[in-house]
Structure formats: structure tokens, C-alpha cells
Amino acid sequence: MGQVKRKELDYERLVLVYSDELFRYSLWLCRDKSMAEDLVQETCLRAWKSLDKLKENSSSKAWLMTILRNEHARQYARYRPEMVDLDLDLVSLKDTDNDTSSEAFALKMALNELADEYKEPLLLQVICGLSCEEIGRVCNITKGAAMTRLFRAKKKLRDVLQAEEG
């Protein structure tokens, strides 16, 4: 099999398997569906261009998420202040059909208010299924720090949910 063909198949497989996770992670970072799609596309392009740097299949998901996270920081972070008022519209109940309860709405609001340093590990774990070790690598923190941030993020969200239920 030719080198280009091999690269093509490796790439297609990678993106095929993980594109849902890429989009969902992207959506919660961008808080806008079309921006999230653009970010996934740019991530795919960058993944294609640097596929040779991916050595182990086992780390491929974390590798893709790192590309997406870096690309988000590079391209989109500077626009965030303009998006603050739109948060609830952009990832709002009307855009989802997976859960329309008041608990879900409260959770979404709390998620939007979480600081990035807590939200990112949470997204990487719940959406992408990364281990604490992998989250640490993606976010440039230790495994212990990743666990601490996950613990605090979930505690905060759980308190919100309990208040809503109670």
C-alpha cells in the first residue's frame, strides 16, 4: 500500500471514529454550533497535516483533542468576550433534544459559568472519555491536578443539581 494511501486511510479512520467527540468538545468550548463545526474542520485539516507525528494509536484521541484545544485557543479565544451574552442561546434547550428538563437547564447554566480550567478536564473526561493521565497531558497539568479539577468541577455542578432538585 502506498504511503499516501496509508496516510489517507489512517486519517479517515481516525476522524471517522472521533468526529462526534470532537464536535461535542468543540461545541462546549465555542458555545456555537457553526463555530464548533468550523473548529472541527480546522482540527481535521491540522490533524491531516501533522499525522506523521502521531506515533501510537492508543494516544490518537488525546492527540486530536489537543489539536482542537490548541486551535480553539489560537483562533477563537479572542472572540469569547463578544459571545458571553449569547451563551444560553447558543447551547440552549431549543438546540438540544437530548434533555429538556429544568435540571438540565440548570446544569447547562452552571457549566457555562465554570472556569475553563475546571470545565476542560470535565469535557475531556465525560465527552471524550479520556483518562486523568491523558487529560493531564492535553491540559499540560499533572494527573493529580486533573483529578482535583474534576472533583471540584463535579462537586460544584452536583450542588447546583441538588439545589434544583431540592
Add this chain to the structure above:
Amino acid sequence: MKCENVEFEYIAAPDELSIEAKTHIESCAVCQRMVNQQVHFNKKLTDVLNQPVPNNLRHASREYVQRNKVINWSFPKASLALAASVLLAVGLVRVNLVNDASGFSVDRLVVEHFEHDGARSMKASHVIAPTQLTQLAHSFGVQVNLANAVSFAERCPIGDSYGLHMVYQFKGQPVTVIYMPDIQLTTTLPFHYSGLHGWVKPLEKGSIAVIADSDIDLPSEEYAENAVEWI
């Protein structure tokens, strides 16, 4: 191990619990209550975070990369015949992704399908008996109008339901056609993947997928509408 340490481990990473924590939970009523509460919370959190994914995400991403990459991909000239059944799965499953109620990761289903199935449907070199095709089609409540050019027909699992999978000789080349009575779409979904191309089109009842090697001409969408007829 102390309860507070177990709580920390469980809340932070429930799938990565240490043996000590697992053992502690088995014998501690307080921690078992905490686990029960956390299971409910984790379920809620997962439901909220897992937003629906746009139908055409992969297609759009692929097109974007095609337009912008530096190195040209040369799609295989040779027929990717063995893919035909599989091929179909790409488009199919993608649709199924959105509609499949099982919650299964259809991405994984496609890949597994790719690796474990595919060649068989393309091996048949002769047209199957009309009565055999008729009998099978009737089990789906349809009549197939593909004018004695079907070399393979089988009922195959598609997500949570079944589809009528056929290989059709179009202009002397094998094209896979799958009728899926239980998979609904609102618009036609094109796709292009690893040297394969095709589309999935909504029908009055369910949808139909057509897929083939990217070098092979596809029948028109109008053709698909006429391919099956409800009894």
C-alpha cells in the same frame, strides 16, 4: 482507606478507581450512598453534555480538508469492490448515528463493519433468481424494480433495525443499494469516504442508500425513488 479519599477518587474518576477504593465501597454504607447519588449525577451530566452531532459533519470536514490540504490524495483507481456492502455502511451508519436509539457509537459500528464484513456481497457474479428477490423484498413490504440486475440481496442488520441490502449492476459496475424502512431522514445526505461515494435519500417510508467506488457512476436520485415500490 478513609471515606473522604474514596469520595474524592470516585467523584474525580469513577472509571479509574483503585482496588482499595472499590473494596472500601463494597463494605461502607456511607460511600455506597455517595456512589448512588453520583451515578444519578453522572448520568444527568452525560445527557447534558452529549449534544446531537450534525448529520453532515464528516462530509463537511472531509470536503474542507480536501480543499485545503497541501498533499493531494489519489483515490484508488482500482475498484474497491469489496467495500460495496461496507461502503454503504458509511453513509448508512452515519444516518443511523443520528437516529439509532440504542445509543451505540455508530462510528465504531462502521469501523467494525469495515473490518469484519464487506467482501461477501460483491462475490456474487450472477443475477439472483427473481423469485428469491421478490420473496425477500415482500418481507419488507416492497417490490424491487431493478430489472434483473441484482446479483446479491440479503436482509442485514442496520443499527437497531434491518435493511434490504442489494448489489446492483449499473452500467456494468457493482453499486450497492440498501433500503432501510426504519431509518428516517429529512434531506438527502451525500458522502465521500476513502475512495467511496454515495448518498442516502429519504423516501416516503424510510430511506435508501446508494454507494460505490468513487470511480463508478452512481444512479440518479430519481432512480432511487423508483427502485422500490410499496406493495
